[in-house]
Amino acid sequence: xxxxxxxxxxxxxxxxxxxxxxxxxxxxxxxxxxxxxxxxxxxxxxxxxxxxxxxxxxxxxxxxxxxxxxxxxxxxxxxxxxxxxxxxxxxxxxxxxxxxxxxxxxxxxxxxxxxxxxxxxxxxxxxxxxxxxxxxxxxxxxxxxxxxxxxxxxxxxxxxxxxxxxxxxxxxxxxxx
Amino acid sequence: xxxxxxxxxxxxxxxxxxxxxxxxxxxxxxxxxxxxxxxxxxxxxxxxxxxxxxxxxxxxxxxxxxxxxxxxxxxxxxxxxxxxxxxxxxxxxxxxxxxxxxxxxxxxxxxxxxxxxxxxxxxxxxxxxxxxxxxxxxxxxxxxxxxxxxxxxxxxxxxxxxxxxxxxxxxxxxxxxxxxxxxxxxxxxxxxxxxxxxxxxxxxxxxxxxxxxxxxxxxxxxxxxxxxxxxxxxxxxxxxxxxxxxxxxxxxxxxxxxxxxxxxxxxxxxxxxxxxxxxxxxxxxxxxxxxxxxxxxxxxxxxx
Numbered sequence: 110x111x112x113x114x115x116x117x118x119x120x121x122x123x124x125x126x127x128x129x130x131x132x133x134x135x136x137x138x139x140x141x142x143x144x145x146x147x148x149x150x151x152x153x154x155x156x157x158x159x160x161x162x163x164x165x166x167x168x169x170x171x172x173x174x175x176x177x178x179x180x181x182x183x184x185x186x187x188x189x190x191x192x193x194x195x196x197x198x199x200x201x202x203x204x205x206x207x208x209x210x211x212x213x214x215x216x217x218x219x220x221x222x223x224x225x226x227x228x229x230x231x232x233x234x235x236x237x238x239x240x241x242x243x244x245x246x247x248x249x250x251x252x253x254x255x256x257x258x259x260x261x262x263x264x265x266x267x268x269x270x271x272x273x274x275x276x277x278x279x280x281x282x283x284x285x286x
Numbered sequence: 287x288x289x290x291x292x293x294x295x296x297x298x299x300x301x302x303x304x305x306x307x308x309x310x311x312x313x314x315x316x317x318x319x320x321x322x323x324x325x326x327x328x329x330x331x332x333x334x335x336x337x338x339x340x341x342x343x344x345x346x347x348x349x350x351x352x353x354x355x356x357x358x359x360x361x362x363x364x365x366x367x368x369x370x371x372x373x374x375x376x377x378x379x380x381x382x383x384x385x386x387x388x389x390x391x392x393x394x395x396x397x398x399x400x401x402x403x404x405x406x407x408x409x410x411x412x413x414x415x416x417x418x419x420x421x422x423x424x425x426x427x428x429x430x431x432x433x434x435x436x437x438x439x440x441x442x443x444x445x446x447x448x449x450x451x452x453x454x455x456x457x458x459x460x461x462x463x464x465x466x467x468x469x470x471x472x473x474x475x476x477x478x479x480x481x482x483x484x485x486x487x488x489x490x491x492x493x494x495x496x497x498x499x500x501x502x503x504x505x506x507x508x509x510x511x512x513x514x515x516x517x518x519x520x521x522x523x524x525x526x527x528x529x530x531x532x533x534x535x536x537x538x539x540x541x542x543x544x545x546x547x548x549x550x551x552x553x554x555x556x557x558x559x560x561x562x563x564x565x566x567x568x569x570x571x572x573x574x575x576x577x578x579x580x581x582x583x584x585x586x587x588x589x590x
Contacts, residue, residue: 127291146292146335149322169323170391171477182364182393188319189394192292193337237390258476259388 133194136204144191151175153191162202162232173260176233177201183240202232218277226264234260238274287325291334298343298424306426306449308334317395320403354459357397364392375460378413378468378485385409385470398452404444407504412485413468415509416499417457425450438508463490465572467564471556480504481548484560486568495519505540505553512536533561
């Protein structure tokens with residue numbers, strides 16, 4: 110990569126490095142990554158961290174396919190710089206399953222309800238739904254729709270997705286799904 | 287993304303000095319939800335990005351019953367949307383924050399960033415202007431303060447001088463009998479830019495409007511007051527007919543354009559409708575109940 114400004118002012122030099130060592134925790138695992146500052150967290154997760162479950166749809170914050178949970182709140186990974194994640198705790202779709210053999214109730218419910226068609230939007234929707242249920246364990250249909258407003262599915266409608274989130278919420282509350 | 291140099295200054299003074307030194311080539315990064323999109327779409331190509339997120343001087347959301355609400359540069363749209371105090375005392379602002387992008391965006395986007403972007407359709411601007419907000423700036427010459435209305439000089443243009451950074455926005459404390467509202471009109475319910483936005487902030491004393499501000503978004507180069515509609519209402523008792531008259535007056539005070547989202551005529555008609563509705567909502571917030579649907583006025587029927 111070219112360096113756009115070869116002559117940084119001396120007073121700025123200490124903080125004006127290009128590639129930066131960034132430490133973050135991804136799905137419970139501490140990671141040390143060397144990052145160019147102009148790389149989005151989305152690109153960093155997919156390339157440097159090798160976690161391609163987080164999808165790149167629009168890359169400008171409109172579609173929600175890249176939704177990850179950063180320090181407890183859902184964000185579009187495409188609108189965060191990788192270097193901004195220094196010290197952060199990131200949860201991606203790869204960390205949603207409690208163990209390799211067990212699905213998260215949301216994942217199970219999406220399967221039961223057929224709430225995916227091509228599946229490209231699904232990881233982002235699952236992470237957004239997880240964040241929603243963490244905050245509000247008993248959302249109304251309207252609250253689920255409001256919560257998922259930033260996650261676009263272009264295959265089909267949202268009915269099965271809403272139903273699946275609602276059923277998973279009931280299961281997580283210990284009620285019959 | 288086009289490569290840039292990245293710096294995390296330790297103090298506000300350092301950030302301001304960097305911004306001044308690289309004037310025209312530096313961009314501030316707070317939420318990043320606008321900046322990163324503009325870099326990706328090559329609308330902006332900063333040589334240096336200055337991350338101000340960790341500056342100790344920049345604050346979040348603070349409320350004081352005497353001083354009012356201070357929206358620090360770090361306050362996210364989501365923090366405003368979820369604040370019970372904002373919901374209670376500044377419902378127009380809470381509604382505007384709720385309408386901005388998605389939850390994912392609102393978790394990063396700052397209200398101050400939305401203000402600095404100075405988009406004519408920015409959701410946060412009408413309620414802030416209606417509340418006579420003051421904006422706090424910090425530059426090479428030290429801090430200064432402006433009425434928010436003086437901050438906007440055109441679409442995407444502000445009074446920010448080279449090296450200046452917005453540190454926050456101050457809203458006056460709510461008083462008994464004050465009522466506020468914001469209504470955003472778009473083609474869909476979420477992830478939308480406003481076709482028309484209307485904010486009202488009023489003060490009701492013994493059934494009379496002692497103070498009234500009506501601010502229209504997305505129908506002029508910047509968000510604008512409707513001064514004649516305000517003058518019509520000021521000092522008057524409330525009747526549905528008066529609200530209809532104010533709506534018709536506001537229609538004449540805006541200068542909408544036609545674009546992909548709506549025609550100028552449609553926007554103007556919606557100003558007439560939404561000013562009435564926003565007044566009704568703000569009156570309800572002030573404890574004054576009116577019929578939910580004021581009668582449609584003559585101009586509206588002829589114009590549509």
